Structure formats: structure tokens, C-alpha cells
Amino acid sequence: MTRSDATDRLLDRFRTELRDLAPVAVWAHGSLGGDDYQEGRSDLDLIAVLDGPITARTVWRVGRLHARLRTEPLVAKLHCSYLTPGTAADLEHRHLTWAHQRLLRRPVTPVTRRELHTTGLVLSGERPEHLLPPVTDGELAAFVVRDQRDFWRREVDRASNWTQDIWVDMGLITYARALVTLKDGRLISKREALDLLPGLGAPVEVVADIRSRRYPEPGAPVQEWAARRGRLARDYLGPAIDRLVAAYT
Known part of the structure; x- marks a missing residue:
């Protein structure tokens, strides 16, 4: 922190x-x-x-x-x-x-x-x-699947946003967090999500790019590759979300 x-x-x-x-x-x-x-x-x-x-x-x-x-x-x-x-x-x-x-x-x-x-x-x-009643595992899982299916999957098909850092970052991180929640019922941090993404088949150079901006180190290079990065993120997320929704619906 x-x-x-x-x-x-x-x-x-x-x-x-x-x-x-x-x-x-x-x-x-x-x-x-x-x-x-x-x-x-x-x-x-x-x-x-x-x-x-x-x-x-x-x-x-x-x-x-x-x-x-x-x-x-x-x-x-x-x-x-x-x-x-x-x-x-x-x-x-x-x-x-x-x-x-x-x-x-x-x-x-x-x-x-x-x-x-x-x-x-x-x-x-x-x-x-x-003041807040607990959320059941079923309510949590249903929301996570709905968010991936109805929001993120739709947005993957809209190429225009994916040159922006926020879409690439949150798209991949939210997917990894959703998968862990559906498998284990746990909520994980963004840092944990980044650690998991390479093992989930996410493009390692995109994950490294996200990490370098969220947790910068002195002298970390800045790469101007927004269009390619967005394409890599979308190519990964589309099929990945489709598999998630099919497995948990």
C-alpha cells in the first residue's frame, strides 16, 4: 500500500x-x-x-x-x-x-x-x-457472471475504447477476479489478479504493461503500443469470457 x-x-x-x-x-x-x-x-x-x-x-x-x-x-x-x-x-x-x-x-x-x-x-x-445483510454465494456468483456476460463481453467487441489504459487494465483484472470468485467464492485484490493472469493464458506483455503502471519501479520503460495492446487484450478476453459464462451459467 x-x-x-x-x-x-x-x-x-x-x-x-x-x-x-x-x-x-x-x-x-x-x-x-x-x-x-x-x-x-x-x-x-x-x-x-x-x-x-x-x-x-x-x-x-x-x-x-x-x-x-x-x-x-x-x-x-x-x-x-x-x-x-x-x-x-x-x-x-x-x-x-x-x-x-x-x-x-x-x-x-x-x-x-x-x-x-x-x-x-x-x-x-x-x-x-x-447494517448490511450478508451476500450469499449464489447472489455473488450470479452478479459476477452477469457482469462478465452483459457488460464486459459486449465491450470487448467495441474496439474504440481499448486503446485506453483503464479498459485494458480493468478488463483483464476484472476477468481474473471473476474467475477466482466463481471457482473459490473469494474476492482477490488487483495485485493478486495480475499475479494469476499469466497462468490463465493472458498475454504476458499486456500483464507486464498493466503492472508497470499500477506498481511502477524507478526507470521502468514507457512503451507506446496502445493499439496492439488493446487488440491483444480483446483477442484474449472474448474467448475467455465466453468460456467463463458457459461454465457458470
């Missing part, structure tokens, strides 16, 4: 700004909760449980809160979904969420819920198990 005062300062500032909304709990999940956080690269994935309904005024206040944080160096990486005790258990509920520097509504996925129960970091208030 690489983390400096900038991360802690942003988290402290966020919790201070949040006090007026009377949070029941604030949790971190993803890389920060799972001890694979890379400052400046990893997202700060948060959940805030508010004591009360999400009204139009709440939405305005949440937007103002995030606007006040805009001068913090890492603020573009901060994402937060806002739950209430009355909506937290609903897998389909679309919660108010700040992500990619805007407000939207989306569910808290079974993967996130399992992360909160297994590696979630309590920043304040109640623990996740006191």
Missing part, C-alpha cells in the same frame, strides 16, 4: 464535511479496504450511511459537500454512495452516488457488499455487518 498524508487529509476533510448530514457510518472498500491502495492511481471508494431519507435537500447538500472538497489533490479519485438504514439491504436500490465528479444513482453491488463484510475499513460509526 502506498498512502501519504494527502489521502488521510482528504478522508478527514470528507468526514468533517459530512457531519452535518448525521452519518450512521462511513466505510471504505475496494483497494483502500483491501490493503492494495496505490495513491494517485487507486480510487477512494466510500460508503456513507445517513440517518434519514434521501430528499431533494439531501441531494443538494451532498453536491455542496463535494464541491467544497474540490481543491483537495486526490478528490477526483473519491467516490461515495449514500445509503440509509431503510435502503441499505435492497440489492436493487439505486443509491445516490458521487462518482467521476458528478452525482448519479446506482446500486451497491454484491461484490462491494461482500468486500465490506470481508475487508471493509470502518472510518466511523457502525460496522457493515450491523
Whole structure:
């Protein structure tokens, strides 16, 4: 984990700004909760449980809160979904969420819920198990297969995005994590996924490229090969996802 005062300062500032909304709990999940956080690269994935309904005024206040944080160096990486005790258990509920520097509504996925129960970091208030029911293995597996089949497999056929780092990185990493979850029922970190990918037949030069950007070493070469890298990633992921979906559907 690489983390400096900038991360802690942003988290402290966020919790201070949040006090007026009377949070029941604030949790971190993803890389920060799972001890694979890379400052400046990893997202700060948060959940805030508010004591009360999400009204139009709440939405305005949440937007103002995030606007006040805009001068913090890492603020573009901060994402937060806002739950209430009355909506937290609903897998389909679309919660108010700040992500990619805007407000939207989306569910808290079974993967996130399992992360909160297994590696979630309590920043304040109640623990996740006191407010979130556990996710069953069946619910987790069904979501993972659906995500690979309905989102990632479709995106593999859209070549235009795959010159971008984020698509190559998340496409391969998410596939490896999905396979382990379906085989063993475990959630693994991005670092573990990268360690596994060569053994799963992924193109080793693409895996090395992802690793060099996520875990850079001094003097690591930068290669300008985005088009070829995207083609290699897509050529691998298409058949790999098809096999995964066939095996677990």
C-alpha cells in the first residue's frame, strides 16, 4: 500500500464535511479496504450511511459537500454512495452516488457488499455487518457472471475504447477476479489478479504493461503500443469470457 498524508487529509476533510448530514457510518472498500491502495492511481471508494431519507435537500447538500472538497489533490479519485438504514439491504436500490465528479444513482453491488463484510475499513460509526445483510454465494456468483456476460463481453467487441489504459487494465483484472470468485467464492485484490493472469493464458506483455503502471519501479520503460495492446487484450478476453459464462451459467 502506498498512502501519504494527502489521502488521510482528504478522508478527514470528507468526514468533517459530512457531519452535518448525521452519518450512521462511513466505510471504505475496494483497494483502500483491501490493503492494495496505490495513491494517485487507486480510487477512494466510500460508503456513507445517513440517518434519514434521501430528499431533494439531501441531494443538494451532498453536491455542496463535494464541491467544497474540490481543491483537495486526490478528490477526483473519491467516490461515495449514500445509503440509509431503510435502503441499505435492497440489492436493487439505486443509491445516490458521487462518482467521476458528478452525482448519479446506482446500486451497491454484491461484490462491494461482500468486500465490506470481508475487508471493509470502518472510518466511523457502525460496522457493515450491523447494517448490511450478508451476500450469499449464489447472489455473488450470479452478479459476477452477469457482469462478465452483459457488460464486459459486449465491450470487448467495441474496439474504440481499448486503446485506453483503464479498459485494458480493468478488463483483464476484472476477468481474473471473476474467475477466482466463481471457482473459490473469494474476492482477490488487483495485485493478486495480475499475479494469476499469466497462468490463465493472458498475454504476458499486456500483464507486464498493466503492472508497470499500477506498481511502477524507478526507470521502468514507457512503451507506446496502445493499439496492439488493446487488440491483444480483446483477442484474449472474448474467448475467455465466453468460456467463463458457459461454465457458470
